[in-house]
Amino acid sequence: MLRTLIWKDVLANxxxxxxxxxxxxASYGAAATLALLDPSQAAQPGGRQVAGFLLSGSLxxxxxxxxxxxxxxxxxxxxxxxxxxxxxxxxLPPSRGMVLRAKxxxxxxxxxxxxxxxxxxTGLGALFPGGLPWPTSDRAIARTEVFIWxxxxxxxxxxxxxxxxxxxxxxxxxxxxxxxxxxxxxIRIVIQSTESTAIxxxxxxxxxxxxxxxxxxxxxxxxxx
Amino acid sequence: xxxxxxxxxxxxxxxKNHRALDSLSVQFKKGSTVGLLGxxxxxxxxxxxxxxxxxxxxxxxVSIFGWDLWSEGPKIRQQIGYVPEDPxxxxxxxxxxxxxxxxxxxxxxxxALAEDLLVHMSLPPxxxxxxxxxxxxxxxxxxxxxxHRPRLLILDEPMSGLDPLARDDLVEMLIKLxxxxxxxxxxxxxxxxxxxxxxxxxxxxxxxxxLVHASIDELIGTTKRVEAVLLDGRLPERVLQQTxxxxxxxxxxxxTLHPFDAAMVDTLVEANPISSTTVVDIGLEQxxxxxxxxxxxxxxx
Amino acid sequence: MIIDPKGSIPIFQQIAAQMRQHIALGVxxxxxxxxxxxxxxxxxxxxxxxxxxxxxxxxxxxxxxxRRGAGLFVVDRPSAVGATQTEKRIHxxxxxxxxxxxxxxxxxxxxxxxxxxxxxxxxxxxxxxTT
Numbered sequence: 001m002l003r004t005l006i007w008k009d010v011l012a013n014x015x016x017x018x019x020x021x022x023x024x025x026a027s028y029g030a031a032a033t034l035a036l037l038d039p040s041q042a043a044q045p046g047g048r049q050v051a052g053f054l055l056s057g058s059l060x061x062x063x064x065x066x067x068x069x070x071x072x073x074x075x076x077x078x079x080x081x082x083x084x085x086x087x088x089x090x091x092l093p094p095s096r097g098m099v100l101r102a103k104x105x106x107x108x109x110x111x112x113x114x115x116x117x118x119x120x121x122t123g124l125g126a127l128f129p130g131g132l133p134w135p136t137s138d139r140a141i142a143r144t145e146v147f148i149w150x151x152x153x154x155x156x157x158x159x160x161x162x163x164x165x166x167x168x169x170x171x172x173x174x175x176x177x178x179x180x181x182x183x184x185x186x187i188r189i190v191i192q193s194t195e196s197t198a199i200x201x202x203x204x205x206x207x208x209x210x211x212x213x214x215x216x217x218x219x220x221x222x223x224x225x
Numbered sequence: 226x227x228x229x230x231x232x233x234x235x236x237x238x239x240x241k242n243h244r245a246l247d248s249l250s251v252q253f254k255k256g257s258t259v260g261l262l263g264x265x266x267x268x269x270x271x272x273x274x275x276x277x278x279x280x281x282x283x284x285x286x287v288s289i290f291g292w293d294l295w296s297e298g299p300k301i302r303q304q305i306g307y308v309p310e311d312p313x314x315x316x317x318x319x320x321x322x323x324x325x326x327x328x329x330x331x332x333x334x335x336x337a338l339a340e341d342l343l344v345h346m347s348l349p350p351x352x353x354x355x356x357x358x359x360x361x362x363x364x365x366x367x368x369x370x371x372x373h374r375p376r377l378l379i380l381d382e383p384m385s386g387l388d389p390l391a392r393d394d395l396v397e398m399l400i401k402l403x404x405x406x407x408x409x410x411x412x413x414x415x416x417x418x419x420x421x422x423x424x425x426x427x428x429x430x431x432x433x434x435x436l437v438h439a440s441i442d443e444l445i446g447t448t449k450r451v452e453a454v455l456l457d458g459r460l461p462e463r464v465l466q467q468t469x470x471x472x473x474x475x476x477x478x479x480x481t482l483h484p485f486d487a488a489m490v491d492t493l494v495e496a497n498p499i500s501s502t503t504v505v506d507i508g509l510e511q512x513x514x515x516x517x518x519x520x521x522x523x524x525x526x
Numbered sequence: 527m528i529i530d531p532k533g534s535i536p537i538f539q540q541i542a543a544q545m546r547q548h549i550a551l552g553v554x555x556x557x558x559x560x561x562x563x564x565x566x567x568x569x570x571x572x573x574x575x576x577x578x579x580x581x582x583x584x585x586x587x588x589x590x591x592x593r594r595g596a597g598l599f600v601v602d603r604p605s606a607v608g609a610t611q612t613e614k615r616i617h618x619x620x621x622x623x624x625x626x627x628x629x630x631x632x633x634x635x636x637x638x639x640x641x642x643x644x645x646x647x648x649x650x651x652x653x654x655x656t657t
Contacts, residue, residue: 001329001330003329004325004326004329004330008315008326011317011318012315012317083313083315083316084313085313085314085315085316087309087313088312088313088314088315090277090279091277091279091302091305091307091309092302092327092330093299093302093303093330093331094299094330095298095299223279223280223281225279258573258575393571396571397568397571400567400568400571400572400573400574401564401568403574417531417532418531418532419531421531421532421537422529422531422537422571422572422573422576423572423573424573425573425575425576441536441537442536442537442538442579445534445535445536446536487625490629501629501630502629504626505534506534506535507534508530508532508533508534509531509532510532511534
């Protein structure tokens with residue numbers, strides 16, 4: 001039963017998944033184009049060039065992945081309400097819990113793929129002669145990555161919550177996409193200090209978590225499907 | 226040991242300011258085909274949705290197959306075939322994909338039966354749901370409901386929006402495809418003649434309350450219209466307790482009595498200034514209308 | 527066979543009445559089987575239980591009988607049981623009509639005359655059609 005629900009959710013969201021795949025590939029394309037146009041890169045040894053563009057491609061794809069995840073999470077539940085197929089599912093045997101589990105699985109798997117594939121590709125850079133060592137700003141990259149994924153987690157969490165509550169998937173997706181920026185603005189206003197980065201990180205993560213939890217609880221208890 | 230398949234005990238359902246069901250108590254036994262009649266907003270859909278575990282009573286309890294509804298929802302839905310008023314399946318699926326999908330949800334799904342029904346209903350298996358006509362969507366939903374040999378079949382306004390030919394088709398389908406495994410069929414409809422054809426029993430709901438629950442033949446046999454002629458300038462003096470509906474129009478005093486007994490005519494004549502009475506047999510549609518209109522106060526000329 | 531679902535006569539009685547007529551007119555001859563429950567129900571678009579009720583009534587009147595595994599068959603000649611049932615029905619219907627007449631203040635003597643007239647004309651019509 002769960003497997004069929006997952007199959008159904010994958011097919012129901014195929015455009016969103018296609019978008020994610022396209023953006024993933026496009027990131028590397030963009031990185032390659034930028035690398036070719038940048039004279040300072042051309043000066044580097046070949047291997048390091050490739051490693052460099054793979055790394056920047058991966059970084060870009062991680063950033064763009066958050067968009068894909070936000071769009072998917074906004075569409076997962078509200079999308080079925082928008083085309084009224086949620087009503088059909090409601091009177092079939094699966095419990096709401098199982099329905100949600102299937103959707104969470106699809107979101108989780110996409111997140112995992114969008115995280116690991118770029119990392120794997122970056123790792124390929126190590127195979128190229130002269131590809132190592134990594135660019136020196138290691139720490140900075142790691143911090144940026146964590147930040148990107150935290151914002152993405154916030155976006156997905158809000159997208160999940162909006163999707164659970166709203167009738168319109170389009171609105172849910174918009175909520176998802178804008179939430180990290182609105183959050184950042186609010187925090188910058190409230191906390192007028194330079195150390196807001198750590199707070200921002202924590203805030204993104206907690207809002208995301210809250211979004212997932214509250215959305216789930218609401219969905220399991222609401223009357224309409 | 227109870228043979229009640231479905232039991233509503235003093236069920237009340239409130240939605241914000243609106244009381245959809247008002248202390249409703251009704252039981253359905255194995256082997257019955259029941260028509261649920263009532264005007265819009267009477268609570269028919271609420272009743273049916275509650276049986277699927279989609280709504281929780283505000284107070285009172287519902288049990289199906291002897292199980293408590295809210296806690297055993299998935300188990301109960303395994304044994305119920307449901308066709309909603311305007312079924313909307315996944316628009317991007319083909320008919321065959323819908324069947325594939327549904328087959329993995331139901332333990333008792335019979336692929337052989339599904340194939341049989343597909344042919345019988347002349348449904349195009351590779352057609353996308355969004356391209357199906359309303360009648361075909363109804364049939365697809367009915368197929369999904371029947372193919373897992375449900376113990377309880379629930380149809381919510383199955384004829385609405387169908388043209389006369391499609392309706393005929395569906396009625397024929399419902400009669401031909403009655404399964405021995407199906408213990409009870411519940412049908413809510415506005416179409417009185419469809420209910421009269423298909424159902425043995427009828428429940429009339431109004432404003433969340435049950436007005437009557439009887440076998441159709443018994444209801445027709447025990448509900449009569451009495452037309453009485455009032456004497457000049459006189460008004461009715463004593464209304465019978467069994468009056469379901471009444472109206473005075475000049476000298477004509479019409480009333481519908483249930484349950485009717487011939488002796489009531491004599492009582493009526495003795496207690497009121499009337500010159501003659503006629504007893505008229507009425508059909509299900511008129512009975513339904515009279516029950517709904519209810520007992521109205523006598524109007525002064 | 528046409529059924530009026532909205533009518534004031536229960537559907538099973540309508541079916542039984544039309545079946546009786548079919549049998550009387552020779553549409554179904556003695557020792558011929560009646561249509562199966564399912565096929566008749568699907569034909570006239572009525573709940574099979576209702577058709578069953580109609581068939582049960584015909585069987586009770588002795589017009590048809592059930593033969594093992596083969597369904598219902600028209601009886602060769604109506605049995606004594608059937609005759610009694612018909613007599614009971616006649617009595618019931620007559621009582622209703624007479625009561626109605628009395629209530630409308632029609633004199634019993636007048637009712638008796640009306641009854642005789644009706645009986646005479648029906649006997650004449652039946653005699654005419656069987657000669």
